[in-house]
Amino acid sequence: MKAATDLPPVGRHAGQPARRHLLSVADLGADGIEEVLRVTDSFVEVSGRAIPKVPALRGKTVVSLFFEDSTRTRLSFETAARRLSADVMTFSAASSSVNKGESLRDTVETIEAMGIDGVVVRHAGSGVPWQVARWLRQAAVINGGDGWHEHPTQALLDCYTITRMLAGAPAHEGGPGSLAGVRIAIVGDIRHSRVARSDVLAFSALGAHVTLVAPPTLLPPSLAGWPVEVSHDLDAVLPTLDVVYLLRLQQERMREALLPSLREYTATYGLTSTRARLLPDDALIMHPGPVNRGVEIAAEVADQPSSVITRQVANGVAVRMAVLYLLLGSGVDLAA
Structure with missing residues (x-):
């Protein structure tokens, strides 16, 4: 498998540093989709182990930034991040300062200031992950579902x-x-x-x-x-x-x-x-x-x-492991 640093960016946006996000399937194209599927094969094997965990994202921090109810997507991403040995922060809009009037931008910038590497954004408003990607300076953004737009x-x-x-x-x-x-x-x-x-x-x-x-x-x-x-x-x-x-x-x-x-x-x-x-x-x-x-x-x-249907759920963890690895991966050998 290629090291993450050898992989091409999955998405760059005008006026932003050359870092990677996954906001749309269009960021990938056919070659990018096939690359994710190939990497997923490795993580399916990892998920079948007695201890389904590898150190690929040790030292990285991933945030679940969900402004909309979710079971499958949120738990799938959090499970994927933990199996890659990343630290996971879970944001709940219901118990956050959003209820005190804090803006989305202030919320996002506050979370990034804590020192994070990746953010999974789910929001009822179409286009919100793109806006979050413009605000963040360092962290990669993954679209976990935005309005009627994409997933x-x-x-x-x-x-x-x-x-x-x-x-x-x-x-x-x-x-x-x-x-x-x-x-x-x-x-x-x-x-x-x-x-x-x-x-x-x-x-x-x-x-x-x-x-x-x-x-x-x-x-x-x-x-x-x-x-x-x-x-x-x-x-x-x-x-x-x-x-x-x-x-x-x-x-x-x-x-x-x-x-x-x-x-x-x-x-x-x-x-x-x-x-x-x-x-x-x-x-x-x-x-x-x-x-x-x-x-x-x-x-x-x-x-x-x-x-x-249940196979889709199981595969979802391995696919999201692949996505997180390709965006944030340290290049650690997955066989370790």
């Missing part, structure tokens, strides 16, 4: 899960980091989904054919520039797929009535047991979580062998 590490773990699960399958025409020939449908609330946006960028960069399946009210106002096809007929699309990727209805983000009812949505776009039988036998079923069982996916379908 790059979710897309990376999804790419890792698909490429490794489909390795050797007839549909998998490319190399180990490629999705060439793979047909993926992203189903559900595309309009409000940062996961969908990052996944479309990542899947298409690796050569997949992506179809968005949703009612018109749950699609973005414009799909100009999206390298996708669109369908409103899930039943017609399912038999053609290698991967069906289901999204949660984000009712907390909906400011208007976009659906007649949850029951009608499930009847048309939910992956019921009957509908799941339309999938090819080797197709993967995916979901970024949290799962609303009985809405976008039937409980029995979420638990069947072709569902890799």
Whole structure:
């Protein structure tokens, strides 16, 4: 494996020092995505050890700066940092000086003054990680999800899960980091989904054919520039797929009535047991979580062998270890 100092930057921004951030899948491109997937293989092996820990980030400090509720992403990053022997600081907006009127900039600069190396930012406002990256002088910034905009590490773990699960399958025409020939449908609330946006960028960069399946009210106002096809007929699309990727209805983000009812949505776009039988036998079923069982996916379908939802969670730790290592790594031999 290359030492971290030998790796190219994953993102530089005008007017900033030449340091690295991961704010968007676009910061990586196909080569960068494939590099993350290759490094992840090493950390999957580490995670399988009796003591799943390496000294790669010993002496580094990583902050979870979460202004929005999260279970999977926050715990995944914190677990990843600890397995790399980094020190972890957890920020909770509910118990911080933000509630006393402190600005986001003052909060960020205060935390950096404590001496940190990396910040994972999650915020309900689109673009906040970019702003944080402009304010910070030393620390690398990782986008842990911003508004409706992006969630790059979710897309990376999804790419890792698909490429490794489909390795050797007839549909998998490319190399180990490629999705060439793979047909993926992203189903559900595309309009409000940062996961969908990052996944479309990542899947298409690796050569997949992506179809968005949703009612018109749950699609973005414009799909100009999206390298996708669109369908409103899930039943017609399912038999053609290698991967069906289901999204949660984000009712907390909906400011208007976009659906007649949850029951009608499930009847048309939910992956019921009957509908799941339309999938090819080797197709993967995916979901970024949290799962609303009985809405976008039937409980029995979420638990069947072709569902890799828990595999995504497990892979997420290894992928985030890879991202942290590539951004902050000291070049320590991972075999140590």
